[in-house]
Amino acid sequence: MELYHVELLSAALFAIGIYGVLARRNSVLILISIELMLNAVNINAVAYSAFLDPGRLVGQVITIFVITVAAAEVGLAMAIILRLYRTMSTANADEADSMKW
Amino acid sequence: MDASAVAFSFLAVMVIGGALGVVVTRNVAHAALFLLLSLASVGGVFILLVAEFLALVQILIYGGAITIVLLFALMLTRAEEFTNVRDNPQWAVAAVAALSIFGVLGGVILNNKLDTQELAGPSLEELGTELFTNWVIPFEIASLVLLVALIGAIILARAADGDDGQPSDAQDPSSLTDTDGTPGGRS
């Protein structure tokens, strides 16, 4: 297991996340895809910390913060989706387009 | 091929497979479960990267909290279309774009192989000390962020005055028949 293996795994996970964000209509699924992308970043951070950082600490600390923020984000996002569903009776991101033009 | 390589290969397949499951399945609940699979495997990768604490946190927070929140929210909205979601029309372009991104990133990674040291990780004690000394202020701020997000989520999700938690009539009257009262909407 070399560093670039982990990096490639992270890149693949990130690309899949991007595909999810771009291709999905349902906002819950978009949110989940974003989680995938965040995890790709987390893998990278930890891997760099493990392979490169002499103190082996910063990457893990960063990851902890990312996870924290991700948790907050999911909570808020789900609340927004609930709200969106109630006012527009849809959870599809492309149908909530009343602010265009 | 040593044990860690085998384990990594297995975990990588699980991560990628779970992720692909997330983005191709038509059922939102299934997607959440695939996510759980993928994230748990990421936790396994963390163990291989000598980050046991993180692996634990990963499985607890992602596997436990976040996936549960997602599933709860799905249950609260109970839209029937959630079992059969359609992708948007640009999914093919999206696939190309995602592959391109992977290509770009992969190219960069393979062309810039870094000189690595021996794989190692901090002890849990070191991490704790570090977090509560050098990083204490960001740590506290992060907790504040969580608190604010929590309050915000509650305020957003609770029904406003006169709002019965139903989708409003003005937007789509037909949707009224699809959803019944959602007690979770009222706090």
Place this chain on the structure above:
Amino acid sequence: MMEWAWLIPAMPAIAFFFLATAGRCLPNWSAIAATGTMAVAFIVFWFVLADWFSMSALPEVKAFGFSFDWIKAGGSTFTWGMVIDPISLVMVGLVTAAALGIQIYTWSYMSHEPRFTWFFAVHSLFAAAMLALVLADNLLLLYIAWELVGICSYLLIGFFYDRRPAAEAAKKAFITTRIGDVGLLIGILLLFAKTGTFELSAIFTMVENGGISETVITAAAVLLFLGAIGKSAQFPLHVWLPDAMEGPTPVSALVHSATMVVAGVYLVARMFPFYEHSESAALMVTLIGAFTAVGAAAIALVVTDIKRILAYSTLTDLGFMLFALGAGGLTAGMFHLLIHGFSKAILFLGAGSISHGSGQTDIRQMGGLWRKMPITAVIFGIGALSLGGVPPFGGFFSKDEVITAVFDGRGWGFMAIALLIGFMKALYMGRVFFAVFLGKLKPENEHAHESSMVMLAPMLVFALLALFGGFLALSYTDGYQGFGYFVFEGTHQHPFHLNKGIAIGSIALAVSGFILAWMAYVQGSLKTEPIIKRFSGVHRVLINKYYVDEVYQWVIDKVVLVFGRFIAFFDRAFINDIGINGTGSIVTTTGRFMRYVQSGKLYTYAMGMIVGFLGLALAWWVS
């Protein structure tokens, strides 16, 4: 006293400002203020004249002036100053006398008019502008006064502004003269560009010693004459003068006798050195003068409105003066101007008196009026005989001077034209006088009455001047050796001389003109109807004033205004709607298409981000 000469134009100007601002509050004072100031100006004129004669022992002192700086800019200084020389003295005398007399006449004539004050205010300004015009020592001040004269004529002709014809006539007068003024102003600018000064004396010095090229002299002379054509109503800018009858009669009297129309003649006289140095310009003046005189005299023979006859007679006489000036007869031209001024004042005031007393303006409705208005008849007769050129009235002397000058300057051919004009003058003057006052009194004119003494007194004074004015031409003392020694240009002192042949011929023609008129309109042995029938085509052309007005009207309606509307439309439809709005539309249309980028769909924005990132990566890779 000469240093007080500025009072002459200043007094009526003060009257104008007083009446225009405070006149509303003191309506009863308006006539007194206007006439009083004019009287002061008139008195000052006499002192200045006396001063002039006391100075004339020094023949080289031609002019006395004073000036003050008006504008100083860009290294140039423009002054306002006055020149007092014989030409301006003659003009000042004529203008002050005529304006004073006409204002007194107006007391009675306009007494029922509610805008009495305004009339006197503008009348004063009119006189002031004319006085400033004739006293100006530089072309800039002359132009200023010239324009003021024009605007006063506009205000006075349009005095009855609520009558559409009066308003139209006023507009016509101003715009027509303004067209001539374009030429005048360009001429002045040309002279300034070439000489660097507006001062008349400096310009004349340069003309004399060859400081200006011949071409420039000719060009300037022609351009200045354009101004004179406009103001003095010469062909082709004569159309405004007959219409100017729409104004009140005292205005017509002032316009025709002493102000406005003579300004053009005065300008040519004042700029006389130019015409002396440019034969072609002088010839142009002669030809236009002669052409206008003959053409207008022919119209005067056929029109029937009394004021119109007088208007066309004015055109004739103005042409006659320019005829003389173009032939080199400065003295003759100025002398005719003076005598004509007095005579024409009588005729117009008389015509006003007639229409005031009888309510008629068409000579076919009149006849035998001398029984009802004997004093008017006598006075009007003096004016008619004077302008008709019968000795010993003033008009005879001046006409004879003109014909002699034409003969001296242009030879036999032009003299014959001058004699013809003299004959026609006698004919139409006889026609108007006999048709109005002699013959049978029509029943509808039974109520006609003589005018008041306030109106008759100034007429009487003018009548005396017209009657004896001719004797000004003769030499009496060393101090005054006749008009020709008084008004002359350069060294060409021009004593009055009677060319016996010409004099006999002109007397014969004048008398025969009156006799013909008498036969036609009193005795009846000469029938006019057959002549009209015989030459019906000519008559129609004359009655319609050679259709010049119609042609102008057509040009204005069909060319000028249509072009204006076209440009207005072009501006709106092309410059604005296509040029300006088009630019706006391009932007909004682009925006209308560009806004689809803003689809409102989250995934397109995300795609934009990714594509952007890929683009950056590509760019980085390529570079």
Place this chain on the structure above:
Amino acid sequence: MNGLESVLLFSLVVTPFLGAAVLAFFPADNHKLIHWYTRIIAASGLAIAAYLFITFDTGDSLNKYIVDFDWLPSLGIRFTLGLSGITVPLVLLNAIIFFGGVLISWNVDHRPKDFFVWLMLLVAGVYGVFASRDLFFLFFFYELAVVPMYLLVGVWGSSTDFGTFLRTKEYGAMKVMLVLVAGSVLVWIAILAMWVEAREITGIADFGMAGLSQVEFSEGFQKTYYPFLMIGFGILAGLWPFHTWSPDGHVAAPTAVSMLHAGVLMKLGAFGILAVGMVLLPDGARFWAPLLIGLGTVNVIYGAISAMGQKDLKYIIGYSSVSHMGYVLMGLGALDTLAVDGAVLQMFSHGIMTALFFAMVGVIYQRTHIRDITILAGLGKKMGITGVFLAVAGLTSLGLPGFSSFVAEIMIFIGTYRTYPVVGVLAVVGAAITAVYILRMLGAVFFGPIDENKWKDLTDANKTETGVAALLTGFLLLWGLYPFRIVEIIDSGVVPIMERLGS
């Protein structure tokens, strides 16, 4: 800041600002208080401007009464105010028209507080442009003068249906705003270019006009960037073919705004060409002068002929403004001291004259609600005072001696004739065409018989309106009869510029 005059100049620029700020806290429904307050502000401005004008010393230095503060030293931006012989009359003009405009707005009862706040900001901007000696602040004030126009026209304006086409106040406001901002973009490009170029040459970052005028810009640079200033400022001065915002703006604008718009705002453009373009880029000015004078001539003739084809009073006067601004541009383009003197005096004179025009047209429109001269007739019977003052403005417009326009025009004629004789001739012809449309308008509106039934209750101008008209007429007459002093002042400002231009 030193000396009484500097303090006065500073307060002149600042007073309308503070006045607007204070007015914003007034009770909105106390109309009387708002009107009187604004009148006092305007009158104090007039008093200061008159004092500065009367005591102006035409002696040595070009810019007087300097007020100078550091603002952003690293970019070379200073808040610098000063007056020259050119700007003193224009500042006075602004004060007069502001005062007149406030008085003539006695009948504004739709949100008068907001109206006057914006009006004061506009006026503050104009004062600032005239007084600024620093390009950054000049541009700032320039924009400040333009922006309130949008609201003033859009909210308090009027829409007119001309049968074949429609001009709404929204259209007018949008057009005025967009066209003027487009012009200011060009100006800003040129200002930045000069700043950058000057820093390249001297190594000093400086927006100050005094400093920039010492910089020797290369000839190529000047020729490239002078057109930006000429067109950019020219748009505001109604330069053909960018003039249509002006008549359309007038048609939509309320009376006081029309007065300021034609009276002062259009002068900003001509002032900019002279005080910025010709001062800072003399080689460019010389090179492009034929174009400027050519477009100016087109303005004169084209504007006059367009005015002849119009039926709406405001359009007639709007196009006459285009025509008269053509004289100003022509005078500037002649690069002849006399002509430039005349151009500046024409700015002053035309400002007063159009203000009078629009004030009187406002009086007519307020009473009859008609501006079509083919419908109006014989109003002189009922509206004598209005008629007299409209005639005064008209006669000034056609260059009648005795009014200040004549003095200005004759100087322009002389100057252009001796540099470009053909242009001089066309200018004189333009003045004759002016006579045609002015007399046509006066004749159609005031002369002829009146329809007694239709206009039974027609009233003449009231005391306030008469007072405004008399004030403006007084200035027209004052400098028409005795122009010596104002020409002397203007000349003292123009001569140094012309010496620098080398003509």
